[in-house]
Amino acid sequence: MSIPLDKREITPAPPTARPAAGSSDWLARAQEAVLPPIVALLIAAVVGDVLILSYGQSPGTVYRLLVEGTWANAYGFGQVLYKTTTLTFTGLAVAFGLRAGLFNIGAEGQLAAGGFMAALVGLLLPSGLPALLTLPLYIVVAAIGGGIVGAVPGALKAKFGAHEVITTIMLNFVVLALLNYFTAAHLAVAGTLHTNAVHSGALSRLATFWNGFHGSAANLVLFIAIAVTIAAWWYLFRMRGGFELRAVGLQPEAAEYGGVNVGRVWITAMTLSGAVAGIGGLNFVLGYKGYYEDGFASGAGFMGIAVAIVGRSHPIGVLLAALLFATISQGGLAVNALVPQQIVDVLQAVVIIAVAASVPEVRRLLRAAAGRAAASLRTA
């Protein structure tokens, strides 16, 4: 039941560990949270320049095209919003785990399981039911699908001490293979790897409300993502369960000593984490296609790890990081005519490595600076 020390590096350290106090404490915390992503983006920009130049293109032109293809036109922005939606769910899922000191690498499988369960129920429902009735049902069903997949590694860790990083990775392969089997062998429309459309409850795309988004996949699930983000913040920072969860993440031994059942918190955290990822499946299944398609997750679960890390495991940070990674991802398509879109995978990897490597460094430097400032105040 030993918790790797580095797990705690992910979440901001407890406020008591800080040398400064009062309003400067808030500032120090903000600096510690925001500086690593900024450093990372600068490093990524340099690497990006080198790669673009190696391809004989001008970085300025490529970056301009990236912005034009994402934020400067309604279709591109709609696509960014669509990708943001899924990444918000998977990012929140990973962040939930990290806050409890757990690494959920299984968001990919949980996302797929949530979408699959929703589609399965959608195929059993009669047609013509009102969305007011079906939407809550879909959310619950998707949450159960993802939640079960998340609960398994949580329970394995609590009961047997099996490391969740390995079990979630292994479970991804198992779940994706199972879903592939059920889809291919039983549910798929002949000649495809997708199911029939759900009978009722498919959600409208944003283009229905504003024609500018025409053709983009952005849909009403975006608002569910925002609601879940707020709910996650409320749970983590305003509710007893969230407090226990964070306590376990910071110091499991101390939490245990303080009367928290650490094993139960692990299971709860992983179940909630999986459930949030599972609801993300609705974005594709209900909002975009109306059916389940094998492989629809296509890496969004893994990207959730990057989103949670760059968003510093804070729900608002996750939302912003999801927007950032969605922009980079959509931007890759926009610049593909000039440089291969795979450049964005490289840049995303650089951002993740740079954030992970600069978090401890930034903290050390800021602490040292604060220590010097405090020392000079005392001697003055």
Place this chain on the structure above:
Amino acid sequence: MTMLVLAFLAQTLRIAIPYLFAAMGGVMSERSGMIGLTLEGYMLGGAFCAALGAYYSGSAWVGVIAGAVGGLALGMLYAVSCIRFRGDQVVVGIAINLLASGATRFFLKLVFGSSANSPRVSGFNARQTGSGLAALAQNPLVWLGVGSVVAVAWLIYRTPFGLRVRAVGEHPSAAQSVGISVPRVRYFAVGLSGILAGLGGVYLALDQHQFTTEMTAGRGFIALAATIFGRWDPARAGLACLLFAGAETLQIQLQGSQSIPTQFVEMIPYVLTIIALAGVVGRAVPPAALGKVDTAA
């Protein structure tokens, strides 16, 4: 009957070679306390560099060296990020895999102008054709792959370096207190891990005479599963590789009869690993310092 058994063994060995290389890399890395999530990335990087080296030199051996260097380079990036800068091993590990996937496709387009595969490269051509053991025996990488198990077992259990690797992986502060440089041992172990897993990728590329995008297809994770299922012991991990490869071979040979769906055979390594970690049949206990930030350094 004997022919069938021999064909089965040959096919199993052929599938197992990349697993053996990568799993030995996994044992090296994890025994020193560094999580082996990066094996997939090393393999992919190794495969691409092998194709690159073999294409421009026309020599398979240059490809082997290039592939080892490719794996080593990714290993060093992982090591520097996690040891010098104390980045989280899981986060950096996942990113290394993403980097390998993106960079190989980016440079494939840049160097060969293709988004799918490299041109044909030379390999270790067997004079005898066929998939039998005799043809395999002419591929030096097969011997290297099998030999890597013996080499890593000898290195870990019979040399001072191996003792240090184990000490650093189990109790870094104790190792440091007797004068062992924990970071240096880990750099070496991760470097070796990158070279070994890179060679696994080399085998794939030279065996198929080309690099294709995502050609490792999760083999690095199967190798990681073998590392854990083999309880971080080279010989047992090697046997786990053979077991997983044997299951795949069985699946391929049974394909006509449709008795077991492919997906269920694909699951075998992962399910077995989860069961092993849960301790249902003999508990798998990882090196104590695995994944921990080295506070002593």
